[in-house]
Every structure is written in C-alpha cells, then in structure tokens.
Amino acid sequence: MGNPADPAKGRLPLVAVRVRDLSAYHGSRGKQTVARTFGTVRIGTRGSPLALAQAHEVRDRLVAAHGMAAETIEIVVISTKGDRVQDRELKEIGGKGLFTEEIEAQLASGEIDLAVHSSKDMPTKLPEGLALNAFLEREDPRDAFIGRAAPSLAALPVGAIVGTSSLRRQALVRRARPDLTVVGFRGNVQTRLRKLDEGVAHATLLANAGLRRLGMAEIITDLMEMDVFPPAPGQGAICIEGRKGDERTDALVEPLDDADTHVALACERAFLAALDGSCRTPIAGHARIDGDTIAFAGTILTPDGTEAHDIETSGAASDPAALGRAAGDTLRARAGSAFFESWV
Numbered sequence: 001m002g003n004p005a006d007p008a009k010g011r012l013p014l015v016a017v018r019v020r021d022l023s024a025y026h027g028s029r030g031k032q033t034v035a036r037t038f039g040t041v042r043i044g045t046r047g048s049p050l051a052l053a054q055a056h057e058v059r060d061r062l063v064a065a066h067g068m069a070a071e072t073i074e075i076v077v078i079s080t081k082g083d084r085v086q087d088r089e090l091k092e093i094g095g096k097g098l099f100t101e102e103i104e105a106q107l108a109s110g111e112i113d114l115a116v117h118s119s120k121d122m123p124t125k126l127p128e129g130l131a132l133n134a135f136l137e138r139e140d141p142r143d144a145f146i147g148r149a150a151p152s153l154a155a156l157p158v159g160a161i162v163g164t165s166s167l168r169r170q171a172l173v174r175r176a177r178p179d180l181t182v183v184g185f186r187g188n189v190q191t192r193l194r195k196l197d198e199g200v201a202h203a204t205l206l207a208n209a210g211l212r213r214l215g216m217a218e219i220i221t222d223l224m225e226m227d228v229f230p231p232a233p234g235q236g237a238i239c240i241e242g243r244k245g246d247e248r249t250d251a252l253v254e255p256l257d258d259a260d261t262h263v264a265l266a267c268e269r270a271f272l273a274a275l276d277g278s279c280r281t282p283i284a285g286h287a288r289i290d291g292d293t294i295a296f297a298g299t300i301l302t303p304d305g306t307e308a309h310d311i312e313t314s315g316a317a318s319d320p321a322a323l324g325r326a327a328g329d330t331l332r333a334r335a336g337s338a339f340f341e342s343w344v
C-alpha cells in the first residue's frame, strides 16, 4: 500500500515527476525509478448507494497507495439499464451486462479511466478490449439474513414469506425450507427494508459485504453458513475494470490488487463460464486460497430447490481457471441436460 511516510504526499502539483519506490510495480524491493504522477483519474460507477461506497473505497485506496490528492480523482456516476428498470424482474429484461453496458461503453471510449464493480455482477465475457485488472481484498462472502418475524431462516414460522429476487437465494431458501413462500424483492437495500416494514415479507437476504460497506451491519439478524447457503461466485469482492493495454491505469490499480482474491475470482469466474452462468441460473461457488492450493466448492440448483448438485474440489493456485472450469464441466455432466432445460 504505497509509502505512508512519503514526504511528498499531497504536496506535488499534478504534472510533477517524482521519485518513489516502485517495488510494488516491478517486484524488486527498494528499486528507485522516476515515476510520473497520474494526473486526473476518472472512475465510472453506478449511482446506487452500494456502488458509490465501493467507488469511494477505490478512490481512498488510490489516494493511500500513490499519495495522490483526492481532488484529482473524479467519480463519474453512470446510469445503467438495470438501474432504470425497477418495475420488472431482472430475468425478464435479460441478464447479461444489465448493470455494466453503459459503464463499459464510457470506458471503451476513454470518457472514464476505470470502472468499479461488484465482481458478482460481472458477466463472464467482457466486451472486446476490456479486462478486470484488479480485485480488492474480499470481504466476508456470506449472505446475511434480515428477519422481522424471526432472527434466522431456521426459526421462521411455517408459511412465512421470504423476499429475494436472487434466483440463487430463492433456490437455496426453497431447498432449506420448502414450506416457506418466496416472493421477488427488487430495489436497493433501503427499498427492501421498507418492504419488510410494510409486511410484504418477513425476512430477506443480502450480501454481508454490501451491508458492511453501507455501514448497515446492525440490521443483520443472522449470517448464513457457507455449506447450507453458498455465496454467488465473486460475492464480496470489488473489482476494477480497465482497457487492455492501458499501462497508466494498470500501474494505478496494481497496488490495490489482492493476489488471493484475484486467484479465487479467476477460479470462480471460470466455473461460472463453464456453466454459462447468468442472472437466470442459480449457481453458487466459492474458492478459498490456502498457500499454493485452492479449495473450491460449487453448487447448481433448480429454481425450486428440489434438485441440487454440489462439488468440492481442490487444485494448484497456479492454474485457478483450470480448476474452476473442470468443476463446472463436472457439475454440468453430472446434472445432465434435462436439469438445464428445466431452468427455462
């Protein structure tokens, strides 16, 4: 994380050239090189409270890593189709790229320098010329339970209503508690909490990481165990998207990249890609890095939760995509084509 003792921090004009330790870029300790400063940096993000919290976190980390002046980093709010369409289920308007398309267009055209996303929302295929070049250290990937009628999923009375629009959460709730009613629940966190207050549902589920970023952890009444309620691939990890070959942005975001999270995400995204994952498909997957080894657990379910296929596997951290792809291929074969046809 940069050099906190840097005496030049915050005092240089924008165009100055200064000497700093670039070991984070070159991997060679103590190497002194002349580095440019970065000038004005434009970060593209959605405008939801969670997206803004994530963009601010990235800005704060860039400031800390490079000793940049905060005013040189501009946060550009970009509205996406997913933000504009509030009255329909996401699966009706078509999943892929719903929250990313407009942001990626501005990235490709150079109006912004980088985009901040929740990794979970990123399609496995990115537009030509763009890449995910950094993953911030992952927060707790677990789902959080917010219950009004009872503090946990297990304690909900028979017939209680759970509101969630995530197909994965719907399927996992139905698998664990077939007696409950699941209703669609869209909107940002504040909207969902209001629906709980209005009695539209007795409980909802949200990512623990997102609630923490919003400073709203106190509303959580339970945390879901990963084996009963496995998270979505990428859950809890903020990622940064940039243009391929844009060395300035690469150098800018490199110190923010967490190696373990990067490896885990490569595995989880390869798993998703092997299953052709999108918003329509209830898929859970999580990779944990332990030294040179990745431990991966994945689950696919039918939306009604009556059929599920799980895999637990491990492999070398040097080839995360191979492990994820193999896990996805194995589950696909094990489930059979009838399983996938039942999804549509």
Ligand SMILES: NCc1[nH]cc(CCC(=O)O)c1CC(=O)O
Pocket (backbone or CB within 6 Å): 118, 119, 120, 121, 205, 206, 207, 208, 209, 210, 234, 235, 236, 237, 238
């Ligand atoms: N699809 C919305 C979304 N995308 C990422 C997060 C949470 C933050 C994260 O997983 O990093 C959320 C909200 C939620 O699932 O509660």
